[in-house]
Amino acid sequence: xxxxxxxxxxxxxxxxxxxxxxxxxxxxxxxxxxxxxxxxxxxxxxxxxxxxxxxxxxxxxxxxxxxxxxxxxxxxxxxxxxxxxxxxxxxxxxxxxxxxxxxxxxxxxxxxxxxxxxxxxxxxxxxxxxxxxxxxxxxxxxxxxxxxxxxxxxxxxxxxxxxxxxxxxxxxxxxxxxxxxxxxxxxxxxxxxxxxxxxxxxxxxxxxxxxxxxxxxxxxxxxxxxxxxxxxxxxxxxxxxxxxxxxxxxxxxxxxxxxxxx
Amino acid sequence: xxxxxxxxxxxxxxxxxxxxxxxxxxxxxxxxxxxxxxxxxxxxxxxxxxxxxxxxxxxxxxxxxxxxxxxxxxxxxxxxxxxxxxxxxxxxxxxxxxxxxxxxxxxxxxxxxxxxxxxxxxxxxxxxxxxxxxxxxxxxxxxxxxxxxxxxxxxxxxxxxxxxxxxxxxxxxxxxxxxxxxxxxxxxxxxxxxxxxxxxxxxxxxxxxxxxxxxxxxxxxxxxxxxxxxxxxxxxxxxxxxxxxxxxxxxxxxxxxxxxxxxxxxxxxxxxxxxxxxxxxxxxxxxxxxxxxxxxxxxxxxxxxxxxxxxxxxxxxxxxxxx
Amino acid sequence: xxxxxxxxxxxxxxxxxxxxxxxxxxxxxxxxxxxxxxxxxxxxxxxxxxxxxxxxxxxxxxxxxxxxxxxxxxxxxxxxxxxxxxxxxxxxxxxxx
Numbered sequence: 001x002x003x004x005x006x007x008x009x010x011x012x013x014x015x016x017x018x019x020x021x022x023x024x025x026x027x028x029x030x031x032x033x034x035x036x037x038x039x040x041x042x043x044x045x046x047x048x049x050x051x052x053x054x055x056x057x058x059x060x061x062x063x064x065x066x067x068x069x070x071x072x073x074x075x076x077x078x079x080x081x082x083x084x085x086x087x088x089x090x091x092x093x094x095x096x097x098x099x100x101x102x103x104x105x106x107x108x109x110x111x112x113x114x115x116x117x118x119x120x121x122x123x124x125x126x127x128x129x130x131x132x133x134x135x136x137x138x139x140x141x142x143x144x145x146x147x148x149x150x151x152x153x154x155x156x157x158x159x160x161x162x163x164x165x166x167x168x169x170x171x172x173x174x175x176x177x178x179x180x181x182x183x184x185x186x187x188x189x190x191x192x193x194x195x196x197x198x199x200x201x202x203x204x205x206x207x208x209x210x211x212x213x214x215x216x217x218x219x220x221x222x223x224x225x226x227x228x229x230x231x232x233x234x235x236x237x238x239x240x241x242x243x244x245x246x247x248x249x250x251x252x253x254x255x256x257x258x259x260x261x262x
Numbered sequence: 263x264x265x266x267x268x269x270x271x272x273x274x275x276x277x278x279x280x281x282x283x284x285x286x287x288x289x290x291x292x293x294x295x296x297x298x299x300x301x302x303x304x305x306x307x308x309x310x311x312x313x314x315x316x317x318x319x320x321x322x323x324x325x326x327x328x329x330x331x332x333x334x335x336x337x338x339x340x341x342x343x344x345x346x347x348x349x350x351x352x353x354x355x356x357x358x359x360x361x362x363x364x365x366x367x368x369x370x371x372x373x374x375x376x377x378x379x380x381x382x383x384x385x386x387x388x389x390x391x392x393x394x395x396x397x398x399x400x401x402x403x404x405x406x407x408x409x410x411x412x413x414x415x416x417x418x419x420x421x422x423x424x425x426x427x428x429x430x431x432x433x434x435x436x437x438x439x440x441x442x443x444x445x446x447x448x449x450x451x452x453x454x455x456x457x458x459x460x461x462x463x464x465x466x467x468x469x470x471x472x473x474x475x476x477x478x479x480x481x482x483x484x485x486x487x488x489x490x491x492x493x494x495x496x497x498x499x500x501x502x503x504x505x506x507x508x509x510x511x512x513x514x515x516x517x518x519x520x521x522x523x524x525x526x527x528x529x530x531x532x533x534x535x536x537x538x539x540x541x542x543x544x545x546x547x548x549x550x551x552x553x554x555x556x557x558x559x560x561x562x563x564x565x566x567x568x569x570x571x572x573x574x575x576x577x578x579x580x581x582x583x584x585x
Numbered sequence: 586x587x588x589x590x591x592x593x594x595x596x597x598x599x600x601x602x603x604x605x606x607x608x609x610x611x612x613x614x615x616x617x618x619x620x621x622x623x624x625x626x627x628x629x630x631x632x633x634x635x636x637x638x639x640x641x642x643x644x645x646x647x648x649x650x651x652x653x654x655x656x657x658x659x660x661x662x663x664x665x666x667x668x669x670x671x672x673x674x675x676x677x678x679x680x681x682x
Contacts (some may be wrong), residue, residue: 025285029331039322039341040553043561044593045315045349045612046625052342053628056335063331080330104564153620160574161567166444168563190491254329260445262387262437292649346629353613356595362615419612568617569593577616 016189017130018072019092020199022082024121025065025234026093031114032058034101035249041106050150054111057143061136068132081083084254087207088244089237096179098234098243102172105158105165107173112151116212117183117205119144124200133198152216159220166221173217174225184209225237283484288414291357299483302476303413304358305374306485308365311351312376314344315369316550320384321393329387333437337390340430344417347423354415370555377462380537381544388441388448388455394434395458395508396463403497404467412484420452435504442509449509456505464528465536467494473533495525501524533548596622597647599640600630608640616641 035055042048066079077085096114101107122144125137158169184206186194193199217224231240254262264307275294282289289295322341328334352362368374379397384390405427408420441452468474468490480486502519505512516529538544593615600606611630616622622641631639 033326036325039325039338040315040318041557041560043557043564044615045345045352046616046629047561047564048318048345048620049342049349049632050624052338052345054633056338056342059331059335059338063335066331080606083331084329084375093623104561150624157571157617157621158564158567162563163427164563165570238366249326253327257329257445257447260329260448262333262440342632346632347627349629350612360590400615422612565617568621572617 007200013192013198014072016192017198018069019189019190020193021065021069021072021133023092025062025069025082026091027097027114027118028058028065029062030091030093030246031097032056032062033111033246034097034110035098035107037086037101037132038107051107054147054150057147061140061143064132064136068136080254084251088239088247091243091247092235092237093237093239094182094234095180095231095240096176096183098240098246099176099179100242102175103167103168104154105172108154108158109169109176109234110152112155112216113150113176113180113213114182115147116216117180117209119148120205120208121200121202124205127197129197132197143172150259155216155222156220159217159222169220169223171223174227177225178227178229179231182232182234185232185235187235272472280414282484283412284408286412286484287550288417289412292415298479299485301356302483302513303416303485304355304360306480307351307355307358307416308360308368309375309377311348312366312369312374313380314348314351315427316376316380316554318348319550319553320380320382320546321390322391323384324387327387337435340394340433343426343430347426350419350422351416354413354419357415366558370551370558372542372551375540376550377466378539378544380550381458381539381546382462383546386451386455388438388451389436389459391437391441391452392455392459394430394432394433395438395504396459396468398427398431398434399501399504400463400466402431403493403500405492407487408485410484416485422514435508438508438510452508453510456510460514461531461535462510462539464494464531465539467491467497469533469536492581498526498528499524586675587665593617593642596626596641597644598622598630600626601638603637608638613644619632 032055032097035051035058038051038055039048042051057072057216062083064080066082070077070082096110099106119141122137122141125133126141128134128137155169158165160166174201184202186203190199190201190203194201214224233239276296279289279295279299281294282293289299317342321337321344325337325341328337352365355365356362365374369376379400384393402424404418405424409417409424409435411417411420438452438456441448443449470479471489471491474490477486477489481489502512504518516527516530518527519525520527539547542548594617595613596616597613598611600611601608611626614622614625614629616625619641623639626639626641
């Protein structure tokens, strides 16, 4: 795409900002999609509401960021065009958020890892020189704090609950650990925008994240995994095999009726 | 207390209860109440709660495929509301001396029911609109009078629910309005959904008054304020003009305005279908329960873990206090 | 799963709205501990952004009274909020409702 600044000139910064807004919007969108699969399936009715609440928060963040990306691009694409008409290689979310829900422990582990990261991200992004990003972060920080607290409490409850829940929670942590490294991988876009005070270099969030996670795992009597591999490529549009199915389900109806309004 | 004295006390309590009902006042959880009143309420409130929970399935069916992010968000909020309504109602039932887990057991084993409307499938996006417009419309018609139910906790739960319900009906109407004013295929989708959901919505009000033996007692107890047929008529009268606004037809060739009474007369409902679905032979009965039971069973280890952890925490706290 | 096994206890929820003066009873819910009860209360009872301050109390911890001792309904032994199964035992036949 060729992003233009307000003077109508091609602007590499606008291009970078578009990419940045899109990737964080995609993270929130895809995780919201996964969480919404829990409706009517949660272990307790109260938890059904809690998970849907988190999904709604993330969807709200996604819409704000995708809408902003579309505006920056200046090609007339709105939030729905971006959500429903891009193909697999054009989505830039991290692999972590597209992982299947699995059992409740897997969903909680995924949430713990992501929300702890997102909280750190938003706390820094509040001071972004970009007004929209700062605004999304200001609202998002409260939401991410809540999501992190929810995931933390459940991680501890499950880790230190019964033998079965401990086993499942440990398995979930180990299964999802390889997807966490990608959260902190910085590229040129991150670095360029961070230099301008617009964005946060994600690699600077890693230590804080690691300390938080270590504390939670310890309280939960869980062992921090040592992974020999990491999964990445999401920011370059290279996703895991399950992602195609997620998109097919999410996009099929919208795509079936081109130019229709809903 | 001797048998005579006990009988006399019971008679006085019954008299006081009857006076309460006649004065249109509220019966509260700690009040004496006839056993039959309590049993009827438990069953009605529980089945209402079950309906909310089961109702999450046909609508939740379209969350992941919603055709716009706005519709997705609205649908998620709606389904979330239904879960919340279920909780309010289970809470009201519990004030009568039952545990939610026991009520869920009764649902899972088919001993308690839920509204038969949810035994129909949502096979297109327009079905989501039809449910919002027709099913929630019917539910509202039913629920507003319940806000004045004689049993306090149920009435208060209903007030809370009614406040949130009008948003649901408006959303369903809005989905259908957009479809009806959309492409020819969207219009056809909307009309098809209405064709399939109209008659089952009318059945939501239950059998004709003549075939409802329990209605009289419920009305005497102030639990039911209007008869099945009265509510059904109210719903039809409200809905027919709305269909005109939508530009959609209702699938009843006998539907016509009776100028004299101002009511819309409608055709014969297929009561055989109604009884079959209530009996368990509808398109989705088996699926709805299986889905619900599976969620419950899959979640057993989670609930067990939460309970176990709470015990551990309490023990640790107690140990700390002693130390 | 029946009551009492891994059944999560019942809590009463009180909410004071943004412009409210006092906490009002909003309803009840199940939770395994106080923290879960608070979180669930926030999710269930403040979904419309209604409440600001939330109190949760285990139902079993509430002692209730009736103001009028001459009230024919007054049963001095019934000092609990309502007739909940943890407060007394339901006979088997009553459970088949």
